[in-house]
Amino acid sequence: MSAEKISFGSKGVVFPKFTFGCVYYNGENVDLNKMNTGLVGLGVGPLSLISQLGDQIGRKFSYCFAPLDSNSTSKMSFGDEATFKGKGVMSTPLIVKSSSPSYYYLNLEAISFGDKPMKVSKGEIDGNIIIDSGSTYTVLEQRIYKNFVSLMKEVLAVEEEKVASEPNTFCFRNKDNREVFPETVFHFTGGVKVEVDASRMLYSSDDKVNVVCSRVSVADEVGSIFGNHAQVGYHVEYDLNGGMISFAPADCAI
Numbered sequence: 001m002s003a004e005k006i007s008f009g010s011k012g013v014v015f016p017k018f019t020f021g022c023v024y025y026n027g028e029n030v031d032l033n034k035m036n037t038g039l040v041g042l043g044v045g046p047l048s049l050i051s052q053l054g055d056q057i058g059r060k061f062s063y064c065f066a067p068l069d070s071n072s073t074s075k076m077s078f079g080d081e082a083t084f085k086g087k088g089v090m091s092t093p094l095i096v097k098s099s100s101p102s103y104y105y106l107n108l109e110a111i112s113f114g115d116k117p118m119k120v121s122k123g124e125i126d127g128n129i130i131i132d133s134g135s136t137y138t139v140l141e142q143r144i145y146k147n148f149v150s151l152m153k154e155v156l157a158v159e160e161e162k163v164a165s166e167p168n169t170f171c172f173r174n175k176d177n178r179e180v181f182p183e184t185v186f187h188f189t190g191g192v193k194v195e196v197d198a199s200r201m202l203y204s205s206d207d208k209v210n211v212v213c214s215r216v217s218v219a220d221e222v223g224s225i226f227g228n229h230a231q232v233g234y235h236v237e238y239d240l241n242g243g244m245i246s247f248a249p250a251d252c253a254i
Contacts, residue, residue: 008078013056019047042133043102044240053078059240063133064252065232067200072253084235084248090192094238094245095127103130104238106226106245107189111148114155114182118147129224131231131245137169138227139219148216155182161211171205171213184216186226194247196230 006018023038041048042061050061062082066072095105105127110119121128140148149170153159158172181198188194205211215229235250 008053013053015052018052021047039134042238043104044096045102050238050240057082060238060242062235062237064235064250065133065228066252067232070253074252082237083239084237084246086248089246089248090190090194091244091246092188092190092192094240094243096240097127103132104245105129106131108186108224108226109189110187111144111151112185112187113148113151116151116155117187118151120144120187129226130222131226131236133228133231135225135227136229137215137217137225138230139217139222139225141219141224144224145216145218152214161208163205163207163211163213165207166205166213168217169213170216171208171211173208174210174212177210181212184230186230192247194230194234197233200229200232 001019001021003017003019005014005016007014042050044051050057050059053061057079060080060082061076061078062084063074063076065074092106095107097103097105106129107127108120108129110117112118139145149160152170152172156172158175161171161173163169163171181202183198184196184201186194186196201215202212203215205213215227219225233249233252235248235252237246237248239245
């Protein structure tokens, strides 16, 4: 662990004693292009980037993830530059729990697959799903996951196909060589609907021919997580002072 003088942004905001840490091996992020230089903490812990930038950015930041098949890089903004306005902006309460301050929580009320909705909660106010920029898949606690799998089976008229390499994910055989699948919609408190295209929620199995798997997995002890694949195609703004998170459809490859 160390401290250094670091500056951010075109305005040259300088931090004379910015704290950071170093790692020697990161086994979960194999970088074949040798482009990764580290991890950025965006939580509310005392040593996160957001906490150290603090009042100088008004405790506000945003990101916009480029699609994985794009040659563009994803973007982050801080302070006033993080705010976006206009049509299509949707906001929902952002919840931080004292029992787990490293995470941001949202209230997930329902999930739709195709035109069929599945109720998740009755609008609880204490947060039932983590929103995470670092988790690839979306994971759902067992009860919700089981109901979501049943919903997919009903809409697609398929049965589960077991794939050894994907023990915690629902897979099915694409018997009719279907190319177009329904989208998934996550419904959050405040009427927020985050629509996720099938290309970001489904993928072809490497282990079995003509088998498709979902990028929604069953959760472990951490609980439900809204992962970054589901956030692609949206500008996502965190306003910690205002206690809100906003989504706006965007082409993040531009």
